[in-house]
Amino acid sequence: MTEEEIRSKKEKDSAEYSASDIQVLEGLEAVRKRPGMYIGSTDQRGLDHLVYEIVHNAVDEAMGGFCDEISCTIHTDNSVTVVDNGRGIPCEIHPKTGKNALETVLTVLHAGAKFGGKTYQVSGGLHGVGSSVVNALSEWMMATVKKDGKIHRQTYSRGAPKTDLEILGDTEETGTTISFYPDTTIMAEPDWNFGIISGRVREMAYLNKGLTIHIIDERDNNRKQTYYFEGGITGYVRHLNRHKNVVNRLPAYITGSQGTTVVEVAIQYNDGFMDNTLSFANCVNTVDGGTHLTGFRSALTRVLNDYARKAKILKEGDANLTGDDVREGLTAIVSVKLSEPQFEGQTKGKLGNIEVKAITESVVSDKLSLYFEEHPEDAKKILDKCLMAARAREAARKARDLVIKKNSLDVSTLPGKLAGCSEKDPASCELFLVEGDSAGGSAKQGRNRRFQAILPLRGKILNVEKAGADKILAHQEIRTIITALNTGIDEDYDDSRLRYHRVVLMTDADVDGAHIRTLLLTFFFRHTPKLIENGHLFIAQPPLYSIKSGKKEMWIYSDEEKDAMLASEFKGLRNVEVRRYKGLGEMNAEQLWATTMNPATRTLLKVELDDVNEADSICSLLMGEEVPPRKLFIQTHAKSVTNLDI
Ligand code: 0RA
Numbered sequence: 148m149t150e151e152e153i154r155s156k157k158e159k160d161s162a163e164y165s166a167s168d169i170q171v172l173e174g175l176e177a178v179r180k181r182p183g184m185y186i187g188s189t190d191q192r193g194l195d196h197l198v199y200e201i202v203h204n205a206v207d208e209a210m211g212g213f214c215d216e217i218s219c220t221i222h223t224d225n226s227v228t229v230v231d232n233g234r235g236i237p238c239e240i241h242p243k244t245g246k247n248a249l250e251t252v253l254t255v256l257h258a259g260a261k262f263g264g265k266t267y268q269v270s271g272g273l274h275g276v277g278s279s280v281v282n283a284l285s286e287w288m289m290a291t292v293k294k295d296g297k298i299h300r301q302t303y304s305r306g307a308p309k310t311d312l313e314i315l316g317d318t319e320e321t322g323t324t325i326s327f328y329p330d331t332t333i334m335a336e337p338d339w340n341f342g343i344i345s346g347r348v349r350e351m352a353y354l355n356k357g358l359t360i361h362i363i364d365e366r367d368n369n370r371k372q373t374y375y376f377e378g379g380i381t382g383y384v385r386h387l388n389r390h391k392n393v394v395n396r397l398p399a400y401i402t403g404s405q406g407t408t409v410v411e412v413a414i415q416y417n418d419g420f421m422d423n424t425l426s427f428a429n430c431v432n433t434v435d436g437g438t439h440l441t442g443f444r445s446a447l448t449r450v451l452n453d454y455a456r457k458a459k460i461l462k463e464g465d466a467n468l469t470g471d472d473v474r475e476g477l478t479a480i481v482s483v484k485l486s487e488p489q490f491e492g493q494t495k496g497k498l499g500n501i502e503v504k505a506i507t508e509s510v511v512s513d514k515l516s517l518y519f520e521e522h523p524e525d526a527k528k529i530l531d532k533c534l535m536a537a538r539a540r541e542a543a544r545k546a547r548d549l550v551i552k553k554n555s556l557d558v559s560t561l562p563g564k565l566a567g568c569s570e571k572d573p574a575s576c577e578l579f580l581v582e583g584d585s586a587g588g589s590a591k592q593g594r595n596r597r598f599q600a601i602l603p604l605r606g607k608i609l610n611v612e613k614a615g616a617d618k619i620l621a622h623q624e625i626r627t628i629i630t631a632l633n634t635g636i637d638e639d640y641d642d643s644r645l646r647y648h649r650v651v652l653m654t655d656a657d658v659d660g661a662h663i664r665t666l667l668l669t670f671f672f673r674h675t676p677k678l679i680e681n682g683h684l685f686i687a688q689p690p691l692y693s694i695k696s697g698k699k700e701m702w703i704y705s706d707e708e709k710d711a712m713l714a715s716e717f718k719g720l721r722n723v724e725v726r727r728y729k730g731l732g733e734m735n736a737e738q739l740w741a742t743t744m745n746p747a748t749r750t751l752l753k754v755e756l757d758d759v760n761e762a763d764s765i766c767s768l769l770m771g772e773e774v775p776p777r778k779l780f781i782q783t784h785a786k787s788v789t790n791l792d793i
Contacts, residue, residue: 301313409483651687
């Protein structure tokens with residue numbers, strides 16, 4: 148066969164194939180065989196994706212302007228129901244497949260079919276894979292559609308229809324209700340976290356002003372949370388900045404459109420140093436940015452420079468503000484809505500549509516200049532902040548040059564305090580950051596020197612939340628940490644140079660220890676977030692007590708465990724000696740190894756960045772200048788704070 152013939156045969160085969168039911172089963176079978184490819188994982192995180200997908204479909208209907216209320220209910224049996232008051236998924240018989248449209252949407256992978264001349268356009272969620280993936284991974288699913296005067300219902304199991312489409316009765320209303328329970332032969336047993344789902348749903352509500360979203364937890368006394376934000380993304384930036392000192396009290400809000408593409412931006416500066424710009428395309432958080440973000444950034448830099456020149460804030464001979472200058476302390480939401488988003492990159496977290504760059508750039512340029520003309524006081528405050536950033540950056544550059552000359556952050560100049568390990572493969576190496584010289588000494592003696600390195604830290608490290616780059620780089624303990632890691636920080640961070648794939652924070656089980664741990668977490672979160680994202684940061688769990696009776700001795704890691712042991716293993720309590728360990732220094736080298744460092748017996752908590760914005764807010768709260776909210780947080784979380792995941 149010629150190449151041409153092979154191609155035409157392939158096309159013909161695939162056309163026949165896709166028309167058959169076998170293809171349908173194979174499609175969903177693929178989802179069940181490799182669920183990770185569609186939803187990332189089969190653990191609770193993957194389960195959460197199932198809920199987001201269903202919610203997202205309802206949100207799509209809201210984005211189209213057809214729906215203004217959505218509710219998401221977690222039932223006592225851990226099944227989930229999502230209700231919307233949109234147009235209802237079409238239910239009529241599809242002329243090609245002979246199936247009703249609802250069934251097609253829920254049982255065919257990539258059902259991009261057309262219904263009644265309209266494209267069924269899944270624009271968000273799992274980037275188009277749609278409800279059929281959730282159906283494939285559900286022990287059961289039930290769809291109820293109110294449309295065309297009737298209530299329709301169909302049920303499914305593991306992606307296949309269980310019943311025909313039935314008519315339950317008449318109705319004046321329209322909308323879609325989807326209930327499902329995950330298939331636990333593939334997925335983990337669901338145990339939904341109200342807070343996590345609620346946070347996601349809140350984001351959706353922020354991104355669609357005027358949309359009301361309820362989340363109800365029937366497992367918890369019908370606990371209910373309702374989100375409705377009249378201000379939309381303006382409220383979102385206020386929320387993100389709620390624990391910060393803001394520069395412009397009123398967020399700058401601008402919107403504009405070109406063709407079917409709508410751009411919305413909200414901007415509010417705070418007196419911090421981080422750029423916290425979140426970008427979305429059709430309510431999907433584009434964690435890796437993309438064309439909308441690029442367009443926004445270049446417009447922001449240009450508008451601020453133009454304004455500064457015009458207002459003579461920048462004089463002749465002054466250099467332009469850089470992108471970094473105008474993004475210091477920036478909190479912004481960039482949200483675009485478009486009809487055919489292309490999500491790119493490995494995790495599909497990047498918007499690829501080329502035309503969106505120019506559209507966003509032009510909308511932001513025009514409307515933001517106008518906004519600044521109308522709000523000159525805010526413009527002035529923001530520019531002062533940017534100029535300060537520019538000066539600090541210049542000072543930092545000078546400091547860095549000096550530092551590099553005097554004592555570079557190079558491994559060859561590793562501080563004498565670091566006790567290195569002999570193993571060279573970073574994948575099997577561990578670095579313990581240990582509070583205090585005395586515990587550091589025990590750790591050095593007790594460790595396995597083949598793969599465990601010890602870096603004792605003296606006293607409290609700098610609170611990076613309140614310091615600029617120059618101060619951070621001048622701080623000895625932090626420089627030592629950066630040098631030991633070998634990765635650099637901020638934009639210089641290079642994960643491939645990391646010398647230890649496990650970095651373990653080992654601090655005392657007391658208030659000072661918790662404080663030092665928080666300071667370290669803040670540093671890593673702010674300056675080496677990739678270290679956390681890539682799963683390299685851990686927290687050691689030293690024991691709180693030892694219980695001893697005669698020859699029997701046990702290490703105890705929590706109060707609950709202590710009570711349980713005293714009531715079981717050590718019941719009777721004759722000559723029982725309970726000893727509280729407040730500091731690592733109270734243990735000798737062997738004890739420290741056995742309880743906290745030996746991989747065979749220790750427990751390490753992995754630090755996860757589940758919700759970056761929440762982490763950001765908590766860091767601001769714990770490390771920032773406002774005292775009352777910090778006090779409140781610490782009082783309410785005092786018990787759980789040892790397990791604080793930032
Ligand atoms: C395409 C066309 C129409 C409705 C929908 C999609 C739709 C999908 C979902 C998913 C969850 N809730 C939904 N609500 C509606 C209807 C087109 C028409 O009736 O004109």
